[in-house]
Amino acid sequence: xxxxxxNIDDKLTCLALTGSLDLGSxxxxxxxxxxxxxxxxPVLLEMSGVTFIASCGxxxxxxxxxxxxxxxxxMAVLNPQPMVKTAWEIAGMMIVVPVFTDQASALxxxxxx
Amino acid sequence: xxxxxxxxxGNDLNELAVLxxxxxxxxxDEKVPAAPVYKIDxxxxxxLTNVIKYSYDDNDRHEISVYLQIDPDRILLEMRDDGHExxxxxxxxxxxxxxxxxxxxGGMGIHLTRTMVDAISYLRDGNTNMVAVSVNIN
Numbered sequence: 001x002x003x004x005x006x007n008i009d010d011k012l013t014c015l016a017l018t019g020s021l022d023l024g025s026x027x028x029x030x031x032x033x034x035x036x037x038x039x040x041x042p043v044l045l046e047m048s049g050v051t052f053i054a055s056c057g058x059x060x061x062x063x064x065x066x067x068x069x070x071x072x073x074x075m076a077v078l079n080p081q082p083m084v085k086t087a088w089e090i091a092g093m094m095i096v097v098p099v100f101t102d103q104a105s106a107l108x109x110x111x112x113x
Numbered sequence: 114x115x116x117x118x119x120x121x122x123g124n125d126l127n128e129l130a131v132l133x134x135x136x137x138x139x140x141x142d143e144k145v146p147a148a149p150v151y152k153i154d155x156x157x158x159x160x161l162t163n164v165i166k167y168s169y170d171d172n173d174r175h176e177i178s179v180y181l182q183i184d185p186d187r188i189l190l191e192m193r194d195d196g197h198e199x200x201x202x203x204x205x206x207x208x209x210x211x212x213x214x215x216x217x218x219g220g221m222g223i224h225l226t227r228t229m230v231d232a233i234s235y236l237r238d239g240n241t242n243m244v245a246v247s248v249n250i251n
Contacts, residue, residue, distance in 0.1 A: 022158060024130030024131075054158045054225075056162070083148060086229070087225060090228045
């Protein structure tokens with residue numbers, strides 16, 4: 001599991017996640033993820049490189065969002081693989097962190113002009 | 114009978130993480146397609162995380178066993194533990210409308226597993242919980 005910060009807009013935090021968001025990797029990266037997401041900006045998660053996500057990975061995202069929501073900031077997911085998207089939908093994550101397949105729509109949701 | 118794998122761990126999340134990697138590598142080595150591998154990986158991680166976190170009151174070491182069998186058309190997974198009696202099929206479904214603050218890790222993981230696998234059953238045998246999962250290969 002790897003987290004890489006991308007610079008696509010200075011009003012946004014874009015984090016590219018790659019690998020497996022399983023129990024072992026989440027225990028290793030959740031502190032770094034929380035730190036990067038707590039930037040005071042909307043967060044876009046580029047997830048095309050994520051091959052697996054379990055509920056612990058979703059909880060890592062929800063924990064970061066919970067802290068962000070105190071500042072009324074939004075989070076969105078871009079381009080998850082089909083099985084990851086299916087798990088995201090079944091868990092009800094789309095309600096709080098919607099999924100987009102194009103960057104422009106994701107930025108519009110995040111109120112990035 | 115197809116190829117099989119038997120593993121045992123203690124009630125320790127670090128040992129579970131190692132077991133999950135071993136199962137994943139076994140299925141990949143046997144050329145199982147990605148979708149059923151995902152569902153088996155998810156079932157083991159979600160079910161056994163629940164067992165380790167919530168099934169024991171003491172600090173003793175408890176043994177958890179996993180049996181995996183690859184048949185031509187499906188994968189059979191059996192998980193056994195000696196924790197409190199807990200039937201995941203009777204656990205309340207996760208309320209997807211819950212606010213973020215109310216979402217529970219355990220509820221979400223059980224809901225994910227029950228929805229994504231093709232069959233799941235539970236048996237209490239003496240002091241042992243046994244959860245069996247079946248995932249179609251094609």
